[in-house]
Amino acid sequence: MATVIALLVLCLPVVTLGYIGFCYASPWGTCRRCSTARKRRTCRACDGTGMRPRIGWQLYVYLRRLHRDGTR
Template identity: 45%
Template sequence: MTPALLAIACLIAITLGYGGLCAVSPLGTCRKCRGFGFAMTTDRKGRLKRGKHCRRCDGHGKCIRLGRWLYNRAVRIHHAGTR
């Protein structure tokens, strides 16, 4: 097996794996708040306390994955174009 074919097979496997992940679990943890739903801050003594509400995930701790967002957009465009 040539290195080019091996690289193409690896890319196809990674793509199908990510597509399957997006199909099974369309929501992933928010990268900004790390799934907490709020930012962690420290007080003057250095102790952790709850910070501001996360605007990216609206406090849920979950965001839609990029692959699922692209899939939803493609379905929406296809649906609008075939009416």
């Protein structure tokens, strides 16, 4: 059991930093709502562009704005 916990403790930062790097390098992903229908109709998620920001990028922008507004 201790080896599983140690493995998780070692792998979690690697996976987290990898996802942060991925979101920084490519903040926009395809819209799942539009790509499944293969139609570029106007949807609320992407406004018909077919691209929407990733969850990690949305979280980064939210925290950046929160910090900026809190330090003014």
